Amino acid sequence: xxxxxxxxxxxxxxxxxxxxxxxxxxxxxxxxxxxxxxxxxxxxxxxxxxxxxxxxxxxxxxxxxxxxxxxxxxxxxxxxxxxxxxxxxxxxxxxxxxxxxxxxxxxxxxxxxxxxxxxxxxxxxxxxxxxxxxxxxxxxxxxxxxxxxxxxxxxxxxxxxxxxxxxxxxxxxxxxxxxxxxxxxxxxxxxxxxxxxxxxxxxxxxxxxxxx
Numbered sequence: 001x002x003x004x005x006x007x008x009x010x011x012x013x014x015x016x017x018x019x020x021x022x023x024x025x026x027x028x029x030x031x032x033x034x035x036x037x038x039x040x041x042x043x044x045x046x047x048x049x050x051x052x053x054x055x056x057x058x059x060x061x062x063x064x065x066x067x068x069x070x071x072x073x074x075x076x077x078x079x080x081x082x083x084x085x086x087x088x089x090x091x092x093x094x095x096x097x098x099x100x101x102x103x104x105x106x107x108x109x110x111x112x113x114x115x116x117x118x119x120x121x122x123x124x125x126x127x128x129x130x131x132x133x134x135x136x137x138x139x140x141x142x143x144x145x146x147x148x149x150x151x152x153x154x155x156x157x158x159x160x161x162x163x164x165x166x167x168x169x170x171x172x173x174x175x176x177x178x179x180x181x182x183x184x185x186x187x188x189x190x191x192x193x194x195x196x197x198x199x200x201x202x203x204x205x206x207x208x209x210x211x212x
Contacts, residue, residue: 004045005031011197012049015057022084022111027053029107030075037103039075050198055163056081058192058201059136062161063089066133071123071150072140074100078163080107082136083116090115092132096122123149131155138163143204144175151182156210160184164202172204183209 008024016023031048034040056078065088070079073093083091093116095101101120108116119126135150150160164171168189179187184206192201
């Protein structure tokens, strides 16, 4: 199946720089095993770099040194891509499904990532030692559902950095009550990759208030 893998786009070198080799190894592993393990669909290989890898990597500059949780890590998008890109950040990949956890752990070992911990749990049932500085998530659920399960993981003053689709503005409107409940502030939508990548990445970013 790797023959169907989208050729590596030139922009990959710009996005990943010195970490490109690690990202390339992960992408090839996902291309080889992703469909059989149920991590990606059969139509994703011809757009794996563009839609998934570059899309995830564009978020890396938004992360700060500290502890970052990735909720619903699945295939490792964006968690593993970000962990490769930001070795100065400690990542906790949170995933409930056993076979996906096994995949994540295997990739952490094969890629030699010392900045990653994999936790098998649903986000709302996750028990961590202390709260996280930031939390990411990609393609998990709408904001009104996602905020209540991610905000409690974040320390006061920490951030949600949630990857969303083109309908993010509508999701924000629908999530107004939970945004108020968790006292999120500095709420914004950041569009990454304009003029650089084939597809832009949209991020809902907000700071978590003291009562969350």
